[in-house]
Structure formats: structure tokens, C-alpha cells
């Protein structure tokens with residue numbers, strides 16, 4: 001029996017919940033705005049999903065969620081998946097020297113840092129005692145190729161400044177936790193999920209967005225696999241999570257387990 005806690009779960013934890021021997025803690029910012037998840041859980045045969053609230057921007061909510069998980073599991077957790085992240089932002093298209101003024105630049109960068117970096121660190125700190133008491137001891141951070149130095153140099157992507165840098169910072173955070181806790185058998189791993197079709201919108205809007213992204217990436221990476229479905233990405237990530245061993249702790253990997261930075 002495995003227990004998983006996953007942040008940013010409002011739009012899906014189906015693959016984990018499908019195994020009745022799993023206990024899944026679906027962490028969402030707000031239960032009331034996660035209606036799709038609530039409907040899924042209400043209609044799910046296994047009754048193995050608990051919906052809890054945890055917002056990266058609210059430390060108290062994270063600590064409360066950790067306490068609630070501990071109450072149900074008896075103080076342990078096998079796998080924490082830090083998936084929730086701020087991605088979409090009105091000024092995502094701007095490079096660092098293109099902001100309307102310095103204050104807007106400061107505000108935007110700090111917002112990404114606070115939610116994605118500090119929020120994830122608070123999450124990990126709150127759940128560390130549970131992971132240390134567990135048997136599997138895996139902490140997975142969902143990263144991004146945009147947080148890769150190599151990808152930044154090769155792709156020359158200029159958008160997503162705050163998002164990219166927040167994801168890059170998380171790679172270092174994972175390496176630091178790995179350094180401290182490797183001896184105890186804890187695994188910290190940052191995984192890039194691929195370019196995944198999670199965008200909300202009409203099928204035409206989604207298709208248009210992903211085909212232009214694919215074309216842009218293929219100019220630099222001709223072998224780029226293209227945008228993939230949520231199911232494919234989740235299947236590969238879960239397979240990797242189940243086979244990963246402590247010697248890889250601190251690594252920043254693609255969802256097939258290869259190192260992103262080469």
C-alpha cells in the first residue's frame with residue numbers, strides 16, 4: 001500500500017487513484033473551485049482519494065494539510081509530488097529587459113519566486129517528517145525544461161522569465177535536500193513532464209497553441225517529440241517514480257530518467 005500527496009491536483013489524479021491499494025491525497029488550492037475533482041472522487045469506486053486544501057502561498061494551509069495527512073496515515077507518507085505551480089501570467093511574453101518598469105519586474109519575479117520556490121520549500125519542510133517516517137521516502141518536484149541552463153542556451157526562449165527562473169531555483173533546492181538526506185535514503189528528484197497538453201480552452205485554441213510551440217522548439221531541437229497527452233506524461237512519470245533509487249537523488253531528469261543537463 002502506497003500513499004501519495006500531490007499538489008495542484010484540481011485537474012487530475014486519476015492514474016494514481018486507479019490503483020485501489022494507493023491512498024491519494026489530492027491537494028488543491030481551494031476545494032470549492034475544484035469541482036471536477038470533487039465529482040471524480042464522489043463517483044470513484046475505490047474511495048481512496050482525500051481532497052485537502054494547500055496553497056503554496058499560504059504556509060498555514062500547507063501545515064494543516066500535512067497534519068491531516070499524518071492523522072490518516074499514522075504519521076507517514078510514501079511519495080510527495082510538488083506539482084502545483086504558478087505558470088500563466090499576463091506578462092509571460094516579456095524578457096527581463098522588456099518590463100514596463102523596475103517595480104513591475106520586481107513584483108512579477110518575486111511572485112514567481114514566492115509561489116514556486118518558497119511555496120515548494122514550505123511544502124517539502126511540512127511533509128519531511130512524514131516522508132522520513134515512511135518506507136519509500138520519495139519527494140518529486142515537477143520541474144520544467146525551461147528551468148534548464150542547457151535548454152535556455154540552446155532554445156534561446158525569451159518568454160516565461162519568472163517561471164523559468166523559479167523552476168531553475170527548484171533544481172538547486174532539490175540538490176540541496178538530496179545532499180542532506182541521501183544518507184537516510186530520501187530521494188529528491190526533479191522531473192520534466194514534457195510539453196503536456198494541459199492548456200484549458202477550446203480544442204482549436206489548444207491545437208493552435210501547441211502546434212506553434214512545437215514548431216518553435218523543433219527549429220532548435222529537430223528531434224523534439226512534440227506535445228504529449230496528460231495520460232502519456234503521467235504514465236511515464238509514475239513509472240519513473242516507482243523505479244527511481246536513492247543514487248539518483250538530487251538529479252534533474254526527463255520523464256524517461258535521463259539527465260536534462262546531460
Ligand SMILES: NC(=O)c1ccc[n+]([C@@H]2O[C@H](COP(=O)([O-])OP(=O)(O)OC[C@H]3O[C@@H](n4cnc5c(N)ncnc54)[C@H](OP(=O)(O)O)[C@@H]3O)[C@@H](O)[C@H]2O)c1
Pocket residue numbers: 007008009010011028029030033054055056057082083084085086087115119142143144145192193194195196197198199
Ligand atoms: N504542461 C506542460 O507542458 C508543462 C511543462 C513543463 C512543466 N510543467 C509543470 O507541470 C506542473 C503541472 O502543470 P500543468 O501543465 O498541469 O498546469 P495546470 O493544469 O495549470 O496545473 C497547475 C496546477 O498548479 C496549481 N497552482 C497554481 N498556483 C498554486 C499555488 N499557489 N499553490 C498550489 N497550487 C497552485 C493550479 O491550481 P488551480 O487549479 O487552483 O489553479 C493547478 O492545479 C507544473 O509544475 C508545471 O510547471 C508543465
